[in-house]
Amino acid sequence: MTAPTAPKFIGSPVRRKEDPRLITGKATYTDDVVLPNMAHVALVRSPEAHARIVSIDSTVAMEMPGVVAVYTGTDLQDALAPLPCVHSIENLKEPAHPAVAPEIVRYAGDGVAVVVADTAAAAEDAARQVHVEYERLPVVVDVVEATTADSDLVHTDMGTNIAFTSVTDVGDVDSAFEKADVVIKQRLVNQRQIPMAMEPRAVVADYDAGYDKLTIWSSTQVPHFVRLLIAAVCGHPENRVRVIAPEVGGGFGSKLNFYAEEAIVAYVSKALCRPAKWNGRRTEDILATIHGRDQICDLEIAADNSGNLLGVRADLYQDLGAYHQLLTPVIPGLTVGMLPGCYVLKNLHVTLHGVFTNKTPTDAYRGAGRPEATFIIERAMDLIARATDMDPVDVRRLNFPASDEFPFTTVTGMEYDSGNYQATLDSLLEKVDYDSLRSDQERRRKADELVGVGLSTYVEVCGMGPSAAMTAGGWEACELEVRRTGGVIVKTGISPHGQGEETTFAQIVADGLGMTPDDVEVLHGDTDITEQGIGTFGSRGQAVGGAALSLCVQTIREKARRIAGHLLEASETDIVFEEGKLFPKGVPAKALEFQEIVDAAYVANALPPEIEPGLSATHFFDPPNFTFPFGAHLAVVAIDKETGKVNIERYVAVDDCGRIINPMIVAGQLHGGIAQGIAQALYEEAIYDDNGQLSTGSLMDYAVPKAAWIPTFELGHTETLTPVNPLGAKGVGEAGTIASSAAVINAVVDALSPFGVAHLDMPASPQNVWRAIKGGL
């Protein structure tokens, strides 16, 4: 195997190929899809969090101009199978999740009827005239109370709200606690978040009766899953379903799912034999798209006086919401798996309770279970530092595995592929001049200022993932085709929605085949074009999708060398392929241009029988392990004593995501990720009242940060390659979010330490901080 020449494009800040259409208004998002004779779908949604549907009267709605049909849950319950959940949790309670509730609504926003009309306005008008009579049922809101024996029930026939309990017990936790000099107990709350991709979800379906074919446009991260599940839920053969994820306006995990509206709109189009569209309004999208986090951890930490972490006990309560969406019960398992963080921990006991409540289901939201784990273990490190009167840096350093201990297997069975946690931390401390930061803090404290410094040294599980560890498979597929005139088509199963793989994949091909990124078109998000794929989530675009592409590039290189060997009458093993030229080793004068190989491959009249015509490759890449990106983040905050307002004065991050294909895009992913973690630390909280009503159900009430609320980030990198895939890339989409909430809260708590504050739950809003200053008023 000849290695490609030194990379020219990999590692360079190549401008994005996807941008010209996006900056000129020429991109097509799902709501931009308009088809002839298209009907419009509006949903009637429950205003009640838990109620029995007594009656639905659609007489008035049906008589309104333009109204075509009204379907209730009863009408659809035979046509649409319940929405699926993918998991491998033993004894999981799985109540049926109907696309439209036929009898009981279980959260505010649950669909109760579907209105179809000729225009979107007519459908919405008519939806308001569908009269539904509800009989209220007791509402379950508090996740811990919901586990008690006398709690009201979300699913009465289950007899409990606990969908599953899983216990992880490794090492000898009891003796670790007996031996400990320091035992700390703390409740940590990861409050519910609303993912809030800027594009609300939308679905268009077009049933072609002539071919009996369903084409679905959906704002999704996983078109191939949607294809499979449309087949399963709507009972339409999968080989006559095509799913297109056109331009997708952000996802952050919330579009890694299969939603009721995808099945409903497909059903409507098929039933009426005309195209149909549903476009979620923001307030509707907030209720009917999954939420994230919502986990309570009752934590106990054992440590010795030198700051060594001896053991951890944790009771985790995951609020699942009212139903299992695609991955709902799986997400908190990632919290358990990553609880050790980047530390040597030998004794761990965790009880995880998955609990139903009358709220919107939770599921994967950027980081998905790992921000929770980081928050827990990084707060634990600071609590140990406080109890032992050590610097948080020293406690962390003391508990890191050494760089020569990799691959490092954790107490939860994760095999950390590669790492050097000291190096990222050292680089960070040097970058910020840590000692002078601390002396400056001391000086400002004396001047009566509230200033805090917070660290988060994190490791995350990414590059999802080995199929052996993923219930629905974790491979990725790619096809690479060299066209007759030399241009390249890449068809990838990942489905980017802002991550820029049209560019980074073109960079990989350009280096491998000696071209420029402009010579490469990357196609994605259409299951009739890329026939197999899994999608974009879990920081897997490069680590799994890019790796599949690398295999394709390698196959093309090998075939080109075989053809060149034949044409040059040399052994293929002697052929060098460099910068688009192929020549026998040491004889560059005899070089053939790559285009001459392409000509020979397609004209094919000079090929020997053992070389097939054509120049294309297909590969499925299944990684042998996850990847484990890591890094060290630091926040400096100042708090206004009068108002409790937190100001992030500096935010510095040193991250290691393995091989960097495009540093500009990596920086962009980190900026956005860090901002989302800061949003959780300081601003965002989905609040339900006692009646199960979402009090923060619009952008007026839910505090997505504006430009002026987010600091300027200072970034640095180390580059530790992973052996898990041929690219050496680990993934970077979630890193910022996984790291930053803990760094900010650690800084806030550090700033408040003169008041004796040991912990503060998120968000550290002015109100919450002010209360902490006033001694918990």
Place this chain on the structure above:
Amino acid sequence: MVRLRVTVNGVAHADEVEPRTLLVHYLRETLGLTGAHVGCETSICGACTVLIDGQAVKSCTQLAVQADSAEITTIEGLATGDSLHALQQSFWDDHGLQCGFCTPGMILAAHDLLSRNSDPNDLEIRHALDGNLCRCTGYQNIVKAVRSAAATIRNTDGSP
């Protein structure tokens, strides 16, 4: 139905619209200009921002008829032929976008700022974009893009 006359991206239009039609729906559905996006119903997200007589306006909370006889610029009308506007160019050069959904509104809101302040500092840029949410970029490269577009414009003819 009400008669509406507007000039959009330099082209005069006369249409009959329902009085309740929002400007964003008129632009998207009647004129097919889908660069203005509907991201919320509360004037917070700014994805629907267009320029009306040079001023940034949220087209999801204005009736189409309120724009009667106005000159409207949408993202589709910002470039001159194949030549990108300085803001479009800088958003591209500085990686000021990821999913792109907020981008048309973000660029037009920045256009409004630069028409009032040719040399804004970072904080002024951040505050001027208060009405536009981005969930992808953490805003850093958006701020950078606006700053570099401002410099480009100052170094050329001076008007955005």
